[in-house]
Amino acid sequence: MAPKPRRVTQREIARIAGVSQTTVSLVLNDRDGSNIRIPEETRERVREAIEAATYVADPAARRLAGLDNQIVGVFTYEPALSPESMDFYGPLLNGIERAAEQVGCDLLFFTSSPVEDGTRRLFHRKTRLRLADGCILLGQQMDGAELERLVDERFPFVAVGRRDETEAKVPYVGLDYVTPTRALIDRAVALDHERAVYLHRDRPSPTARDRRAAIESAGAEGRLTFALSGAEDLAGLAGLVRDHRATVLFAEDAFLAEDAIHALTGAGVRTPADVSVAALAEVRGHRSDGRVLTGFHVPRDEVAAEALEVLHELIASPVEDWDSLDTQRLLGAEVEPGETIVERATR
């Protein structure tokens, strides 16, 4: 490997400005207080030397000496910059970049993390994790053990997406799906619907539970009667809709909604004329027969930005105070009224 090219150091600047290296450090960091008082004249001289030499402090040395680095780690459990993952990660990364820009942080992507069992590992022999002041974790699925370890080691981090796989209090910024699901159900009820089908996937995620909770409480309150169907049973969907006399269908996400529409149309059921359809997830860009799909707008960029904010609070607070911080936050998704929930046809 190449010999590290000799760089300008504070000692050099000190020599030029005719002061001690300590003074250079003090000026560089704008230190000024009760016990440090450097005359403006001296400061100016040092600044000039710094300017002339285009000196910048070595971040590694700063870090080693105990300062923070203004570097936020970004860990994704899958490649984040591939075309396929852009759909999910794109808005998140965008939010992170914007927030980082605002607070003056650089972003360290742990792309080198080795892949084991199809997912990246955060902790490995040469992890550069500690180079960052803290870390943002992204991914649909996360490793509980790694989360625990981060908590144990008191390393500042925030997960994007609600986490409940661990005992430990994991800081996160996630999304609340209960409220918008309720809102969509209310809308259906207001449009005279009484019987619904919920087409869901089989993943037990916190957001899936949210939707389920909202649906169950609506059922319990007798506002809308639900029949459930798994995503694997698309073939039986039209039959279920008919048997249940459902006039509205909620799908767990937009892709599933499209599949459902396809299946229903194929069985001679018109959407939304016979059966209204809505997705309980992001619907941006999804249309059915030219109609904007009813569903949510999920502010993923805001989630990411807020995650960075929480991380910043953690970094700025002494570890003893972490417990009193509000580090588990939920943001609401916004309802997209769309055009695929319409008034129930009178028979």
Next chain:
Amino acid sequence: MAPKPRRVTQREIARIAGVSQTTVSLVLNDRDGSNIRIPEETRERVREAIEAATYVADPAARRLAGLDNQIVGVFTYEPALSPESMDFYGPLLNGIERAAEQVGCDLLFFTSSPVEDGTRRLFHRKTRLRLADGCILLGQQMDGAELERLVDERFPFVAVGRRDETEAKVPYVGLDYVTPTRALIDRAVALDHERAVYLHRDRPSPTARDRRAAIESAGAEGRLTFALSGAEDLAGLAGLVRDHRATVLFAEDAFLAEDAIHALTGAGVRTPADVSVAALAEVRGHRSDGRVLTGFHVPRDEVAAEALEVLHELIASPVEDWDSLDTQRLLGAEVEPGETIVERATR
């Protein structure tokens, strides 16, 4: 700011394993040679202690002690992760991520760089540039002075995109547009076209010069006679085409091609029936009336990956050898035959 939580260090590991801290370092880095010979037994003991304590070396300290960090900086002159810039940066970042994964590098995005005059600055008071072993530069436009400075300081870097704004030898990986432009002209000639219009923008970039060179040499050789039009003169385009009796139109990029098609169609000129159209740039996703636009496929991800490769060579070579390295590379764009260059209509 939070007190740096106490971390496990090599000293601690040494204590546990009953060896010196030096030995821990040696084992950790798999050092073994003529003057270093640690018995497997000792190594094993140390490894166990490392494992048990889930110890990882502090990258800041490693860096300070002169080792490389396996961190590649990524500097973009604009925000790279915004939806608008994804079109351009997306494939590049994807290529970089893949290459980084392969060589085991982490990626440090300099998002904190302050914006001056609408563009980010790489050098500033607290640039974390030196934390990286080297840096990839991305952006349509780059600052010549910054490039010079990087060269002067012997900091390993590679620009994505050809650079010719400086005296100094700037390492880059760019694209050759001469060859594919020639190929497209050949194609037009083969399809009996004799007279063409070139609709271009007004940016003097290396790639713009490539296209121009190919067009001028074709003109000089009498293979295709060109009339030129600026992008701002779309209104006069149909007139120019008629006056010049052009049967094929080359546009500098796909968007311009679309504008041109729109303008021609509006003036009663059919494309490609009356006038064939091609873009001298990436055409992925562009269609005209259902037809795949003729143009190029630009391997942007490969460009980025190759840039990382060159960077790696720089990092691995002593500075004295840099001059003998092949650090200015051009990759060829591939021709997309498309469907908008057709045989010239016989009149």
Next chain:
DNA sequence: CTGAAAGCGCTTACAG
């Protein structure tokens, strides 16, 4: 007001 010194956690000659 400013400097000499210790220390951050590592690596690497240099001695044993």
Next chain:
DNA sequence: CTGAAAGCGCTTACAG
């Protein structure tokens, strides 16, 4: 075969 020591470039008490 292995350890004590110097040094990487910084920050920050602690003395003057």
